[in-house]
Structure formats: structure tokens, C-alpha cells
Amino acid sequence: MIPAIRGTHDILPGDVEKWQFVERLARELCERYGYVEIRTPIIEREELFAKGTGESTDIVQKEMYTFTDKGGERVTLRPEATPSMVRSYIEHNLEHTMPAAKLYAMGPMFRYERPQKGRYRQFHQLDIEAFGMQDPAVDAEVIDLAWSLITGLGIPQAELVINSVGCATCRPVFQKALLDALGDNLGNLCGDCQRRSVTNPLRIYDCKVPADQPIIDALPHSIDYLCESCATHFTGVKTHLDAIGIIWRQSHRLVRGLDYYTRTTFEVLGQTLGAQNALLGGGRYDGLVKQLGGADKTGIGFAAGMERLVLALPESAPIAAPGRAFVVAIGEDGRAAAWQLIRELRQAGLPAQMELEARGVRAQMKRADRLATRVTLIVGGDELARGEVTLRDMARGEQRAVARDAVVTAVRELL
Numbered sequence: 001m002i003p004a005i006r007g008t009h010d011i012l013p014g015d016v017e018k019w020q021f022v023e024r025l026a027r028e029l030c031e032r033y034g035y036v037e038i039r040t041p042i043i044e045r046e047e048l049f050a051k052g053t054g055e056s057t058d059i060v061q062k063e064m065y066t067f068t069d070k071g072g073e074r075v076t077l078r079p080e081a082t083p084s085m086v087r088s089y090i091e092h093n094l095e096h097t098m099p100a101a102k103l104y105a106m107g108p109m110f111r112y113e114r115p116q117k118g119r120y121r122q123f124h125q126l127d128i129e130a131f132g133m134q135d136p137a138v139d140a141e142v143i144d145l146a147w148s149l150i151t152g153l154g155i156p157q158a159e160l161v162i163n164s165v166g167c168a169t170c171r172p173v174f175q176k177a178l179l180d181a182l183g184d185n186l187g188n189l190c191g192d193c194q195r196r197s198v199t200n201p202l203r204i205y206d207c208k209v210p211a212d213q214p215i216i217d218a219l220p221h222s223i224d225y226l227c228e229s230c231a232t233h234f235t236g237v238k239t240h241l242d243a244i245g246i247i248w249r250q251s252h253r254l255v256r257g258l259d260y261y262t263r264t265t266f267e268v269l270g271q272t273l274g275a276q277n278a279l280l281g282g283g284r285y286d287g288l289v290k291q292l293g294g295a296d297k298t299g300i301g302f303a304a305g306m307e308r309l310v311l312a313l314p315e316s317a318p319i320a321a322p323g324r325a326f327v328v329a330i331g332e333d334g335r336a337a338a339w340q341l342i343r344e345l346r347q348a349g350l351p352a353q354m355e356l357e358a359r360g361v362r363a364q365m366k367r368a369d370r371l372a373t374r375v376t377l378i379v380g381g382d383e384l385a386r387g388e389v390t391l392r393d394m395a396r397g398e399q400r401a402v403a404r405d406a407v408v409t410a411v412r413e414l415l
């Protein structure tokens with residue numbers, strides 16, 4: 001036996017229906033909010049993430065699946081979607097053809113992390129990005145879409161957390177204030193924090209080491225250092241959210257792990273996931289398109305972890321597979337007629353099966369039960385002679401004879 005690689009997993013029948021439910025709603029909502037699908041490659045140049053995701057991030061420093069391909073090119077299995085979306089937006093001139101581009105994508109991401117519940121090495125994200133729009137209404141619409149996904153899936157007790165991390169004008173002032181406030185205490189923080197104080201000081205707020213918390217609690221907050229335009233923008237976002245009745249909590253500690261964020265950052269936290277409680281996260285990245293070689297266009301988006309959405313689904317989620325018909329054949333004549341019948345049903349667009357290997361009637365009925373069949377059709381010599389088929393409504397446990405040429409209509413009514 002050659003087992004699957006650590007941190008990767010198969011999604012088996014029985015679970016896949018939950019995935020399909022999440023994917024279906026995600027697509028439907030994206031389309032409803034005016035987002036169009038884009039599909040980008042899973043491998044990209046290493047450089048795209050080094051520049052896009054950022055050299056100082058844990059992702060780039062420790063977690064990328066990067067290798068040299070047979071042509072000598074350094075390639076990376078994408079750890080996140082945003083840099084690819086930005087690359088594609090620039091490469092295909094979407095800034096001209098889609099001035100206000102609203103894009104979404106779904107697919108696998110790869111990070112060499114320590115696997116645990118809700119954290120994997122291959123995982124899947126729904127990613128949405130809106131380019132070229134600055135108004136706080138855009139931030140609010142993106143958050144509204146994220147929140148509609150959570151409520152639409154019926155995930156209970158989720159919480160929306162927001163913050164603003166400022167822009168290229170005000171962030172340096174805040175970073176300096178942060179480092180000044182740390183002062184001599186820097187030496188008392190953990191090694192990760194000391195490293196972050198050099199590479200990206202805001203990330204000190206991500207620290208979970210208990211001994212560090214009293215020091216971190218005394219540090220200044222980014223929202224107290226926002227420049228006038230960032231402050232106005234953030235107030236605008238909150239006003240729009242209030243107007244549509246979305247409840248948020250502001251947290252100065254929500255800085256997010258990536259380097260490119262500006263202004264609004266947000267996350268939705270779930271209650272049932274333990275340590276890996278972020279269902280989705282995102283924010284604005286107004287400098288990224290330019291940084292990756294494009295025009296000076298703004299961007300905002302979020303990524304939702306599909307595994308975590310599936311884990312957080314309530315028991316009551318409507319994930320039942322669609323109804324199916326199963327045809328039970330009695331005798332050789334019955335088998336030939338059953339074969340005809342499933343073809344007819346399938347050509348009429350209805351899901352139908354039969355036991356392809358000759359088995360007794362009881363074994364066939366058992367199988368129909370196991371497949372959670374909605375309608376069982378029994379085809380045998382006597383019924384055929386009368387031009388009829390026996391139709392069993394499995395949900396009601398009722399059985400009746402149906403004329404052979406009315407079967408498709410009768411099944412359609414039940415499925």
C-alpha cells in the first residue's frame with residue numbers, strides 16, 4: 001500500500017456531497033454578486049510569490065513547495081491565489097477590458113505546514129478579488145459576500161472581525177510608534193517576534209506565546225495612527241456594514257499574515273474549529289498590482305478555506321444527494337426490459353441504475369436500499385405481459401402498477 005502524502009486527503013463519497021453543497025452555494029453567490037470565474041495554473045514562477053506574497057511571510061520563508069523543473073526553472077505549487085489572480089489581471093490587460101474586474105476562483109493550494117484538524121498541506125480555497133475600485137462600498141460588498149456565504153451555509157455562531165492597517169503613508173508612522181513602544185521589551189519577546197520586528201513589525205500581533213501577551217497588550221493600535229484618508233475610508237466601510245445590518249467586531253490584532261495588505265483587513269471566525277478557527281480572511285491590497293508590474297490599480301479580496309467551511313457545516317445542511325431510480329429485473333426477460341428502461345430514463349435526463357451482474361430479486365432490492373433510491377421500478381415477465389411496470393415509492397413505502405409508456409413521466413414526478 002502506498003499511502004497518501006501527509007497533510008493531503010481524499011474526499012470520499014459521503015463527504016463529497018458536503019463539498020458539492022459548499023461549492024454550489026459559493027458559485028451561486030459569486031454570480032449573484034457579479035463575480036466571474038477565472039482559472040489560473042496551479043504552478044507559477046517562484047518569483048511571483050516571493051514578490052507577491054512577500055519575502056517576510058511564513059509562507060515564503062518556510063512553507064512553499066518549490067522545485068527546479070527539468071528546464072531549470074524554479075516553480076512553486078501555489079500557496080495562495082491572489083498573486084496568480086493579479087498576474088493574470090496584468091498579463092491579459094484586464095484593467096482595460098474589465099475596468100472594474102470582479103473575479104473568483106476555486107481550487108487547491110499547497111503549504112508545507114504542520115498538519116492538524118483544519119490545517120493541511122493541500123487544502124482548497126474559494127478566492128474572490130475585486131480590482132480597480134477604491135470606494136469603501138466595495139470593501140463592504142466583499143465582506144457582505146463573505147458573510148452571505150457563512151450564513152447561507154448555515155454555519156452557526158460565526159463572528160466577523162475587522163481592522164484597518166493603514167497605507168504606505170501612515171503605516172510607517174505606526175510601525176515606528178510600535179517599535180518605540182516596544183523599546184527595551186523587544187528582548188523579552190519570543191524569537192519569532194524579534195525576527196518580525198525586523199521583517200514586518202505588525203505581525204507581532206499574530207504572536208500566540210502566552211508570556212508575550214502582556215507586552216503586546218500594551219502596544220499601540222493601528223487605527224489610532226491612520227492618516228485622514230485611511231480613517232475616512234475605514235469609517236465608510238463600517239457605515240456601509242451597519243447600513244446593511246452586518247454585525248462586526250473591531251480588533252486591533254487583526255493584521256493578517258501577508259505583507260501586501262493595506263487599509264481594511266477582515267476575518268470570519270468559527271466557533272467549532274478549535275485552534276484553526278479562521279473560516280476566511282482577506283483585505284485590501286492597494287499596492288500589489290503595481291508591485292507586480294501592473295498599473296497603479298487597487299485590489300481587495302478574500303480567501304475562504306473550503307475544508308474549514310465543510311467542517312463547520314451544521315448537521316442540518318441540505319446535502320442530500322438528488323433522488324435516483326433503481327430498476328429491479330425479474331428473470332432474463334426482465335433483465336432485457338430493465339436495460340431498455342434505464343437507457344430511456346437516462347436519455348430523459350433522469351439518474352437511473354440497475355444491477356448489471358445477474359442477481360436475485362432480494363439482492364437487487366437490498367442494493368436499491370443501500371443506494372438511497374427514491375423510486376424502485378420492478379420489471380418482470382408478468383408485468384411486461386400486461387404492458388406494465390411496478391413502481392415503488394421508497395419514501396412512502398407505496399407500490400403501484402404504471403403503464404410501461406408512462407414510466408418516465410411517473411419517475412420524473414417523484415425525483
Ligand code: AMP
Binds near residue numbers: 111124278279305
Ligand atoms: P490565508 O490565505 O492564509 O489568508 O487563509 C485564508 C483561509 O484559508 C483561512 O482563513 C483558512 O480558512 C484557509 N487556510 C489557510 N491555510 C490553510 C491550511 N493549511 N489548511 C486548511 N485551510 C487553510
